[in-house]
Amino acid sequence: MSRVGDEVCRANTETSAPWQGSGGTLSRAHPRVLMSGCAPPPVGGIASVIQTILDSELAGRFGFTRFSTTAIRYPRRDLLSWVINASLARGFGFDGIVGMESWGKLRAFRLSLAERPDLVHLHCSHGYDFWLSVLMAREAHRVRVPSLLHVHGLFDVVVPYYSAVRRAAFARALNVPDRVIVLSQSWKRWFEQWIEPNRLEVVHNCVDSRRFPEPKRRTSRKEVRILFVGTRDPERKGAYDILAIASEVVRAEPCARFIFVGDDLEKLETRFVRGTSLAAHFEFAGSKNAADIVPYFEDADIFLLPSYSEGLPIALLEAMAAGLPVIATPVNGIPEAMTAPEHGLFVSPGDRPALARAVLELLRAPARREQMGHAARARARAEFDSTQFARRLGKVYDRLLADREGR
Numbered sequence: 001m002s003r004v005g006d007e008v009c010r011a012n013t014e015t016s017a018p019w020q021g022s023g024g025t026l027s028r029a030h031p032r033v034l035m036s037g038c039a040p041p042p043v044g045g046i047a048s049v050i051q052t053i054l055d056s057e058l059a060g061r062f063g064f065t066r067f068s069t070t071a072i073r074y075p076r077r078d079l080l081s082w083v084i085n086a087s088l089a090r091g092f093g094f095d096g097i098v099g100m101e102s103w104g105k106l107r108a109f110r111l112s113l114a115e116r117p118d119l120v121h122l123h124c125s126h127g128y129d130f131w132l133s134v135l136m137a138r139e140a141h142r143v144r145v146p147s148l149l150h151v152h153g154l155f156d157v158v159v160p161y162y163s164a165v166r167r168a169a170f171a172r173a174l175n176v177p178d179r180v181i182v183l184s185q186s187w188k189r190w191f192e193q194w195i196e197p198n199r200l201e202v203v204h205n206c207v208d209s210r211r212f213p214e215p216k217r218r219t220s221r222k223e224v225r226i227l228f229v230g231t232r233d234p235e236r237k238g239a240y241d242i243l244a245i246a247s248e249v250v251r252a253e254p255c256a257r258f259i260f261v262g263d264d265l266e267k268l269e270t271r272f273v274r275g276t277s278l279a280a281h282f283e284f285a286g287s288k289n290a291a292d293i294v295p296y297f298e299d300a301d302i303f304l305l306p307s308y309s310e311g312l313p314i315a316l317l318e319a320m321a322a323g324l325p326v327i328a329t330p331v332n333g334i335p336e337a338m339t340a341p342e343h344g345l346f347v348s349p350g351d352r353p354a355l356a357r358a359v360l361e362l363l364r365a366p367a368r369r370e371q372m373g374h375a376a377r378a379r380a381r382a383e384f385d386s387t388q389f390a391r392r393l394g395k396v397y398d399r400l401l402a403d404r405e406g407r
Contacts, residue, residue, distance in 0.1 A: 030060075030061055030062050030063045031061075031062050031063070031118040031119065031397070031401055032062070032063045032064075032065065032115070032116075032117040032118050032119070033062045033063065033064050033065070033117060033118065033119045033120070033121055033397070034065050034067055034112055034113070034115075034117040034119070034120045034121070034145075035050060035053065035054070035064050035065065035066050035067065035121045035123075036067040036069055036109070036120065036121065036122045036123060036133065036136060037050045037066075037067075037068075037069060037122070037123030037124075037150075038050070038068070038069060038070040038123070039068040039069075039070045045152055045205070045311070045313070045314050046123050046124075046125065046152050048290055048314050049123065049150070049152070049205060049206075049314070050066070050123060051290070052206060052208065052386050052389065052390075053121075053390070053393065054066065055208075055386075056386055056387070056389070056390035057387065057390050057391075057394075058390045058393065058394055058397075061394060062119075062397065065112065065115070065117065067108075067109060067112055069105060069129060069132060069133075102132060105132065106132075106135060106136070106139065109136050109139060110139055113139060113140060113143050113145065116143070116145075117145055118145070118146075118401060118404070119145065119146055119147075119148065119397060119400055119401060119404075120136070120137070120140040120145055120146070120147040120148065121147075121148045121150060122136055122137060122147060122148065122149050122150065122177070123150045123152065124149065124150070124151060124152065124153070125151075125152050125153030125154075126151075126153035126154050126155045126157075126158050126159070127153070127158070130151070130153075130155075130173070131173065133149060134149075134173040134174075134176050134177070137149060137176045137177040138176055141176070144404075146178045146179075146400045146401070146403065146404050147176075147177045147178055147179075148177060148178065148179045148180075148181060148396065148397075148400060149174075149176075149177035149179070149180045149181065150180075150181040150203075151180060151181065151182055151183075151187075151191075152183065152311055153311070154236075154309055154311075155187075155190075155191075156187065156190045156309070156332070157309050170194065171194045171195075174191075174194050174195050175194075175195055175199075178199070178400060178403070179199055179200075179201055179396065179399075179400060180195060180199060180200055180201070181200075181201045181202075181203050181393075181396065182200060182201070182202055182203075183202075183203070183204060183205055183311040183312040183333055184202065184204065184311065184312050184332055184333025184336050185202055185333075185336060186332050186333055186336070187202075187311065187332065187333065188200050188202050201396050203389065203392050203393055203396065204312055204333070204336065204337070204383075204384060204389070204392075205311070205312045205313075205314050205317060205384070205389075206314075206317065206384050206385060206386045206388065206389030207314065207317040207318050207320075207321045207380055207384055207385065207386065208385070208386045209321045209380060209381045209385045209386070211290075211294055211318075211321070212294065212297065212298070212318070212321045212322045212323070212377075213298075214323075215298065215322060215323035215324075215373065215377070216298075222255055223255050223256070223257045224253070224255050224256055224257065224301045224302065224363050225257050225259055225299060225300045225301050225302070226256060226257065226258050226259065226300070226301070226302045226303075226304050226359065226363075227259045227261070227296060227297065227300035227302065227303050227304065227319070227324070228242055228258065228259065228260050228261070228262075228303075228304045228305065229261045229262055229293070229296075229303075229305070229315040229318075229319075230261075230262050230305070230307075230313070230315055231260060231261075231262035231263055231264055231265055231268060232262055232263045232264060234264065234268060235308075236307060236308050236309055237305070237306075237307050237308075238305065238306030238307050238308060238329070238349070238355075239260070239268060241306050241350065241352050241355055242258065242304060242306065242355075243268065243272045243273070244352050245352050245355055245356040245359065246258060246278055246281065246282070247277075247278060248356050249356055249359050249360060249363070250277075250278065250281045252360055253360060253363045253364065254281075255363065256281060256359070256363055257281050257282070257283065258281060258282050258283070258304075259282075259283045259285060259296060259300065260282070260283070260284045260285065261285045261286070261287075261288055261293060261296055262286075262287060263286075263287045265284040265285070265286055266284070268284070269282070269284045293318070294322075297318055297319060297321075297322035297324065298322060300319075300322070300324055301324070301369060302324060302325055302326075302327065302359070302362050302363070302369065303315075303316070303319035303320075303324040303325070303326045303327070303328075303344075304326075304327050304328075304359065305319075305326070305327070305328045305329070306327070306328065306329050306347060306349065306355055307328070307329050307331060307334075307349070308329070308331065308349045308350065309331055309332060310329075310331050310332045310333065310334055311332060311333055312332070312333035312334070312336065312337060313334070316328060316334065316337060316338070317337060317380055317384050319376070320337070320338065320343065320376035320377060320379060320380035320384075321377060321380040321381065321384075321385075322377070323373040323374060323376065323377040324373050324376065325343070325344045325345075325362055325368075325369045325372035325373045325376065326338055326343055326344030326345075326372075326376060327344055327345050327346075327347065327355070327358045327359060327362065328344065328345075328346060328347075329346065329347060329348065329349045330346045330348075331349060337379075337380075337383075337384065338376065338379065341372070342372070342375050342379075343372055343375050343376040343379060344372050344376065345358040345361065345362065
């Protein structure tokens with residue numbers, strides 16, 4: 001291994017369990033999994049899922065090596081590189097710049113494969129990192145290591161807009177990994193048009209219930225705190241719908257206070273709230289990692305997520321684990337996590353009058369909020385706790401490893 005290649009491999013990987021050697025021959029106490037995805041800290045869905053896996057009981061059964069796909073390798077800042085990057089991005093239909101450091105990432109991944117893992121687990125969203133993960137799966141196949149592609153993101157939203165050529169390329173790429181994990185049964189039904197059903201595995205997202213102690217409801221306080229998490233894509237998450245109904249809600253119920261947690265908050269605050277009468281009823285808290293966000297769930301009374309499209313949002317599961325009633329849209333995997341009116345209320349995406357009515361309904365019913373929150377917490381602990389997640393994922397690992405032994 002060259003000196004540069006060795007540095008790249010060390011910078012891109014982090015090992016959670018060491019190889020064990022004896023007499024010059026490598027042996028392993030546990031099967032080794034090379035985990036590819038975005039780097040820590042766990043901010044956002046994919047990073048949170050990866051961290052959950054590494055912190056779960058699976059770490060006692062498997063040795064994990066974490067490979068970062070977001071760390072920049074061989075950065076190129078000159079004008080020629082920028083033009084090439086932008087041209088590649090436009091040519092492949094990506095929103096951003098492809099990044100010539102991708103070749104460095106693939107090289108580092110090959111070097112990681114030289115350690116001969118037993119399984120490769122690749123996490124990706126739609127767009128560029130999907131195609132990068134497929135290339136990584138091909139590299140794994142080259143050395144006869146089974147690969148598992150864990151898809152997050154909005155494939156069912158963006159793929160229908162692909163050209164016929166790109167859809168054909170997508171179908172072919174999706175069949176490169178040995179298995180594909182999807183987040184919900186609804187996604188499984190959608191992906192079945194591109195891949196054989198027996199190669200799809202449903203593993204719902206999860207929440208570590210231990211992070212959320214028994215909720216303490218503050219029914220005596222004057223204000224009712226309505227929490228919204230996820231402004232990285234405010235239009236898709238329904239942030240504009242919340243801002244549109246806020247005036248109506250606070251006029252009817254001045255006790256309402258909206259708490260926004262997530263990225264790009266300053267733009268929303270400046271455009272819609274700052275300098276208006278709504279300023280006293282809004283708090284923009286910025287982006288929070290998995291540890292820092294817990295107090296916001298504990299201090300809230302209602303969780304609001306009027307998304308237009310989702311996989312299975314971790315913020316929703318966190319709200320349920322914290323014992324919050326939920327107002328959400330019944331899109332994709334959300335109805336698999338919660339039911340109405342047991343755990344909260346459903347409104348159709350973009351139906352702002354219905355959204356305002358639902359918010360006002362729960363604002364005026366503290367006893368009902370508490371009942372819904374109790375049921376939501378029980379549901380999250382019973383069906384979506386990280387312990388159940390680890391067991392389901394462990395079974396997927398076992399099946400892939402058994403198939404490899406059979407071959």
